[in-house]
Amino acid sequence: MFKIAIVSAAGGVGRSTLTASLATLLAQRKIAVLALDFDPQNLLSTLLGSDEISLGGLLPDFLTKKEFGKSALINSNEVACLPFGRANEASLATFEQHLRTESEWLKKYIAQIDYPPGAFLIMDTPRLPSLYARQAMVAADLVLAVLAPDTRSLALVPAVEAALARCAPGRQPIYVMNGLDSTRALQSDLLAQFRSALQMRLSPYPIHRDEAVPRAVANYANLQSLSPDSLVAHDLNGLLNWLLAGPASSLDGRAQV
Amino acid sequence: MRHLLKRPFSLPKADGLAASARVEVRPRPDPLGWLAEELGVVDRRSVWQWVLSLFIYPPDRATRIKTSSRNTFLVLLVRTIGLLFSISVRIVLAGVRVLRWFWQRLLSFLPSVNYESVGHRLEGWLETSFFQKPWLLWLLVLCSIFFFWLVVTTPFTWFGQLLFIVCLWGAALFVRRIPGNLPALILITLSVLASCRYGWWRLTQTIPLDAGWETFLAIGLLLAETYTWLVLLLGYVQNAWPLKRQTLSLPADTSLWPTVDIFIPTYNEPLKVLEPTVLAAKGVDWPSDKINIYILDDGRRDEFRRFAKEAGVDYITRPDNAHAKAGNLNHALKLTRGEYVAIFDCDHLPTSSFLQLTMGWFFKDKRCAMLQTPHHFFSPDTFERNLGTFRRVPNEGALFYGLVQDGNDFWNATFFCGSCAVLRRGPLEEVGGVAVETVTEDAHTALKLHRLGYTTAYINIPLAAGLATESLSSHIGQRIRWARGMAQIFRIDNPFQGKGLSFFQRICYSNAMLHFFYGIPRLIFLTAPLTYLYFEVHIISAAAAMLALYVLPHMLQANLANAHIQGPHRHSFWAEVYESVLAWYIILPTAVAVFNPKAGKFNVTAKGGLIENSFFDWAISKPYIVLATLNIVGLSIGLGRLFFWNTFETGTVLLNLSWTIYNLLILGAAIGVATEAKQVRVSHRVSANLLVALHFKDGSTKMCRTEDYSMTGLGLMLDQELKLPVKERVWVSLWHDEVEFAFPARVIASHGHKLGIQFDNLSIEQEANFVQCTFARPDAWSNWSDEQGVDRPLQSLKEIAIFGFKGYRSLWRNLGKGLARQHQSLRGWLGRPTI
Numbered sequence A: 001m002f003k004i005a006i007v008s009a010a011g012g013v014g015r016s017t018l019t020a021s022l023a024t025l026l027a028q029r030k031i032a033v034l035a036l037d038f039d040p041q042n043l044l045s046t047l048l049g050s051d052e053i054s055l056g057g058l059l060p061d062f063l064t065k066k067e068f069g070k071s072a073l074i075n076s077n078e079v080a081c082l083p084f085g086r087a088n089e090a091s092l093a094t095f096e097q098h099l100r101t102e103s104e105w106l107k108k109y110i111a112q113i114d115y116p117p118g119a120f121l122i123m124d125t126p127r128l129p130s131l132y133a134r135q136a137m138v139a140a141d142l143v144l145a146v147l148a149p150d151t152r153s154l155a156l157v158p159a160v161e162a163a164l165a166r167c168a169p170g171r172q173p174i175y176v177m178n179g180l181d182s183t184r185a186l187q188s189d190l191l192a193q194f195r196s197a198l199q200m201r202l203s204p205y206p207i208h209r210d211e212a213v214p215r216a217v218a219n220y221a222n223l224q225s226l227s228p229d230s231l232v233a234h235d236l237n238g239l240l241n242w243l244l245a246g247p248a249s250s251l252d253g254r255a256q257v
Numbered sequence B: 001m002r003h004l005l006k007r008p009f010s011l012p013k014a015d016g017l018a019a020s021a022r023v024e025v026r027p028r029p030d031p032l033g034w035l036a037e038e039l040g041v042v043d044r045r046s047v048w049q050w051v052l053s054l055f056i057y058p059p060d061r062a063t064r065i066k067t068s069s070r071n072t073f074l075v076l077l078v079r080t081i082g083l084l085f086s087i088s089v090r091i092v093l094a095g096v097r098v099l100r101w102f103w104q105r106l107l108s109f110l111p112s113v114n115y116e117s118v119g120h121r122l123e124g125w126l127e128t129s130f131f132q133k134p135w136l137l138w139l140l141v142l143c144s145i146f147f148f149w150l151v152v153t154t155p156f157t158w159f160g161q162l163l164f165i166v167c168l169w170g171a172a173l174f175v176r177r178i179p180g181n182l183p184a185l186i187l188i189t190l191s192v193l194a195s196c197r198y199g200w201w202r203l204t205q206t207i208p209l210d211a212g213w214e215t216f217l218a219i220g221l222l223l224a225e226t227y228t229w230l231v232l233l234l235g236y237v238q239n240a241w242p243l244k245r246q247t248l249s250l251p252a253d254t255s256l257w258p259t260v261d262i263f264i265p266t267y268n269e270p271l272k273v274l275e276p277t278v279l280a281a282k283g284v285d286w287p288s289d290k291i292n293i294y295i296l297d298d299g300r301r302d303e304f305r306r307f308a309k310e311a312g313v314d315y316i317t318r319p320d321n322a323h324a325k326a327g328n329l330n331h332a333l334k335l336t337r338g339e340y341v342a343i344f345d346c347d348h349l350p351t352s353s354f355l356q357l358t359m360g361w362f363f364k365d366k367r368c369a370m371l372q373t374p375h376h377f378f379s380p381d382t383f384e385r386n387l388g389t390f391r392r393v394p395n396e397g398a399l400f401y402g403l404v405q406d407g408n409d410f411w412n413a414t415f416f417c418g419s420c421a422v423l424r425r426g427p428l429e430e431v432g433g434v435a436v437e438t439v440t441e442d443a444h445t446a447l448k449l450h451r452l453g454y455t456t457a458y459i460n461i462p463l464a465a466g467l468a469t470e471s472l473s474s475h476i477g478q479r480i481r482w483a484r485g486m487a488q489i490f491r492i493d494n495p496f497q498g499k500g501l502s503f504f505q506r507i508c509y510s511n512a513m514l515h516f517f518y519g520i521p522r523l524i525f526l527t528a529p530l531t532y533l534y535f536e537v538h539i540i541s542a543a544a545a546m547l548a549l550y551v552l553p554h555m556l557q558a559n560l561a562n563a564h565i566q567g568p569h570r571h572s573f574w575a576e577v578y579e580s581v582l583a584w585y586i587i588l589p590t591a592v593a594v595f596n597p598k599a600g601k602f603n604v605t606a607k608g609g610l611i612e613n614s615f616f617d618w619a620i621s622k623p624y625i626v627l628a629t630l631n632i633v634g635l636s637i638g639l640g641r642l643f644f645w646n647t648f649e650t651g652t653v654l655l656n657l658s659w660t661i662y663n664l665l666i667l668g669a670a671i672g673v674a675t676e677a678k679q680v681r682v683s684h685r686v687s688a689n690l691l692v693a694l695h696f697k698d699g700s701t702k703m704c705r706t707e708d709y710s711m712t713g714l715g716l717m718l719d720q721e722l723k724l725p726v727k728e729r730v731w732v733s734l735w736h737d738e739v740e741f742a743f744p745a746r747v748i749a750s751h752g753h754k755l756g757i758q759f760d761n762l763s764i765e766q767e768a769n770f771v772q773c774t775f776a777r778p779d780a781w782s783n784w785s786d787e788q789g790v791d792r793p794l795q796s797l798k799e800i801a802i803f804g805f806k807g808y809r810s811l812w813r814n815l816g817k818g819l820a821r822q823h824q825s826l827r828g829w830l831g832r833p834t835i
Helices: A015-028 A058-064 A089-101 A105-111 A131-139 A151-167 A185-201 A212-218 A231-245 B002-009 B014-022 B031-039 B047-055 B069-107 B115-127 B134-153 B158-175 B181-205 B213-238 B271-282 B302-311 B324-335 B354-358 B360-364 B382-387 B396-410 B425-430 B441-451 B472-492 B503-515 B519-535 B544-566 B574-595 B618-645 B647-673 B764-773 B793-830
Strands: A002-007 A033-037 A080-082 A120-124 A142-147 A174-180 B260-266 B291-297 B314-316 B340-343 B368-372 B421-424 B455-458 B464-466 B691-695 B701-709 B713-717 B729-736 B739-751 B754-759
Touching: A002 A015, A002 A131, A015 A033, A015 A120, A015 A174, A015 A212, A015 A231, A058 A089, A089 A105, A089 A131, A105 A131, A131 A151, A142 A151, A151 A185, A174 A185, A185 B739, A212 A231, A231 B691, A231 B701, B069 B793, B115 B181, B134 B181, B158 B181, B158 B544, B181 B213, B181 B544, B213 B396, B213 B503, B213 B519, B260 B271, B260 B324, B271 B291, B271 B302, B271 B764, B291 B302, B291 B324, B302 B314, B302 B764, B314 B324, B324 B425, B340 B425, B354 B360, B360 B368, B368 B425, B368 B441, B382 B472, B382 B574, B382 B647, B396 B455, B396 B503, B396 B544, B421 B425, B425 B441, B441 B455, B441 B472, B441 B503, B472 B503, B472 B574, B472 B618, B519 B574, B519 B618, B519 B647, B544 B647, B544 B793, B574 B618, B574 B647, B574 B793, B618 B647, B618 B793, B647 B793, B691 B713, B713 B739, B729 B764, B739 B764
Parallel strands: A002 A120, A002 A142, A033 A080, A033 A120, A142 A174, B260 B291, B260 B340, B291 B314, B368 B455
Antiparallel strands: B340 B421, B368 B421, B691 B701, B691 B729, B701 B713, B713 B754, B729 B739, B739 B754
């Protein structure tokens, strides 16, 4: 299984949306995929088409000591999603206490999941610095850091690097820009700055801001089939191809099996 | 007569006039009248007109002009002749089809051969050590000379000669199917054999010896033939082994890369032509501290100075315009210091990889003084536009840049062509800068470099592209300049004299210069059969059958050999069309240049214009029309000779008749070129399939592909039908090196799957980015000629025949139109109120 952690240092850059989009695209290509919501906000299942906020999920399972992964939902696009589950302050405090003592908890937890070889696991996390994101980065084969086309993200690049270096020394994240509006000169300029700063570690396929994304979510529809010729659909395909050919190829779960 | 006299006095009655002014008078229903009007029958009583209208006239009412009976007669005449033409085209085509069917049946009886493997085996043989011994080589050469002499000079009977043809032809038909360069050499040998044999026979047996004007004409024809024979042979040497040089990579350390100055000379071209070139040059991939771009403005225009400042490039002017472009370049050479100079005409856009792909050779070969790349044109030239052959038939320049320069390169004789080239500054300054003595400064500069022992290189990859000349008259003007310049070099710096050149370099240069003297020989060939048809003068003193037996292998073998060597770059028989168009016009300039090389001045080739309406260029086509008329009269006389007056020498008549018909077809195609097709677009569209993203106002997007692009807009092809309001604002994104560039635009047309958009006030920076995404892409022109068909001589002849017929049809139509117009203006003049 190939594990990707989606992280970012700035908030509101579209981590969950990107997680959901990538998972849907993988499923559409007949690659088994599990989208794991490791964010107490518990929103990923909504983005993947669930009508209401999921009650069950990772946290309730942990508290009730149920077998891991049994609360996963599967949507009509064959995307499996394990929600975080409803949480209250007390349960969160307990959980976080546990995570603090056991820094590889998530990694072990994932290892128990019985999943076909060659499958992908995509983990959504809260914004850095975060206990959850740390766990996800430790567990992941690849850390995909999401950037927004603004100076905030540019300033926070060292924070992402430092966070990853602390929990997985010697590894570097791969970056992707999300929500680009290429008709604005400033954003294009910033993209160029990111390019020169990050070089090959920035995906050549920035994900554009596109009405097709919220439209697909609102219609409970698959972006790729609702607007196949939209720019964002093209971007996501490009990103995935790039990941599969480059960063994700050497670490491919298929090769390990 | 009475009717005519009465007309001025029979004014309509006042009340009738008023009535017709108020209401439209509706005639009574009259089915016959309606039918007559629909069919265009002018005189309802004439049965002949009814027959014509029902069965012969095309049923297009829009083009019909109501005319008087006299005009009807003229139009009728013109149309009947047009009809006869189209019928004869059908007959000829049907004949060709039948012949082809027979030929294919014949071929199906032959055993099949794997020509690829034969080619490899041939190459293998040459590699064996057996052929490497020098004494053997000399022995072979001696033997070949002996046998060559034997074959060329032995007289045969008609049967022997027939056998000779069949053997030679059969061998050629077999060899031409084998790929590779060696078969080309075999074909060349066969052709040289046939041509020399014809030449020997012609010289020794066919010159009429009785003095008089017959002999004078005969010698004229003989000289013309000698000229073509010489050019043919020199051409074979020149193109014997095209080098096909590959690109070399540069050292990885960019600090070793030299400094380069890019010169863009301009004189009177509009800014919109220069602008994309400068923006493309700015995008050329080279360390920014080692490249400088200079606009050399001989027009000294403020507009250009402002643009240069805005675009961030240097701007150079000089007080006078001495020596035109050459002087302009030399002036800039004095003010700049780059180790290399790249020159682009102001309408040649370089691709971003231009220097990366060319400079490698200067590192490898320290004596290399000049590297030339092809001149590629993304707009159709006159021939392509007026005959509709764009990207289908190789254009006139294709032979030179596709084959001749590669052939020259093998002999280290690549010509400098004035643009799209890189020169090393040292050698260029050593020869005194760009040559100023002739009007083709480029070729002369290369000659001077070669004389000093420098090498040159040619890379046959289009790395820059520009506009072709926009009209026939400007095309002719440009070629006149080339012809004059080459003739000047021939006179003042003859490549066969002077020091420093190798034998083969001399041959390459001589052939290039001799090539431009085709004016008179071509005219002789276009009129030679007429001397017999008009005056019964036998300028070749031989039996027609014997002449055919000798001349056929000469022409056939040359055609087969050239089709094999030049195939992808020049289709058979097209050279005749290209030359016939120019022949008349280059005679005088070349003659003047030969006798007085200092006479004449530099004329600039106009580009980037447009032709608002289709028209027939009467002034330019005068010589072809005269020649065609002479040939048509000759043809008619010839038919008379064939059936009535010269029945005792049918062979001779037939030979001259077929020659005349061939000439008529070529002339027809030349006349067709003079029908200038409409050219409305200010900026030329280049068809290309590029990825584009459309951003709409509501934040949604759509990916699509371009059909074509120009400096002002894009033609897009969508997956689904989409209706967008005209003038709707959109943004379009294009990619260059994985970097996206978005441009503001407006919709100007939206039909189904197609969308036309026009850019909305791009800034200079945006324009530069657009050029990088489109015209300056490294692979922008690499697959250009993929759609061109291979050369099939018969197919090519058929095509030219059709163009010939079309040319005459167009001439007839325009003649009809011209007559009608003249008639009208005459009427208008006569109808003027007189006091």
